[in-house]
Amino acid sequence: MPLATAAAGPAENAFGRPAALWGCAGLVVLVTAAALCVPDVRNLRRRTAHVTSGGTTGHESADAERPVGGLG
Numbered sequence: 001m002p003l004a005t006a007a008a009g010p011a012e013n014a015f016g017r018p019a020a021l022w023g024c025a026g027l028v029v030l031v032t033a034a035a036l037c038v039p040d041v042r043n044l045r046r047r048t049a050h051v052t053s054g055g056t057t058g059h060e061s062a063d064a065e066r067p068v069g070g071l072g
Contacts, residue, residue, distance in 0.1 A: 004024075008020065008024070011023065011024075
């Protein structure tokens with residue numbers, strides 16, 4: 001992201017604001033399409049089963065070390 005931000009100013013000076021914005025939009029579409037060409041990304045499935053981290057309460061988050069709601 002910082003590299004794109006650094007390139008935005010010179011792109012606007014060289015091509016004008018509308019052309020730079022359209023170019024950035026096209027780049028976003030191109031990069032998204034490239035990511036979707038990877039089979040592991042394209043075939044992602046939503047996990048439907050509740051995953052616990054070994055606790056007995058059943059309220060544990062799959063990606064945290066403490067229960068959900070245990071903020072702070």
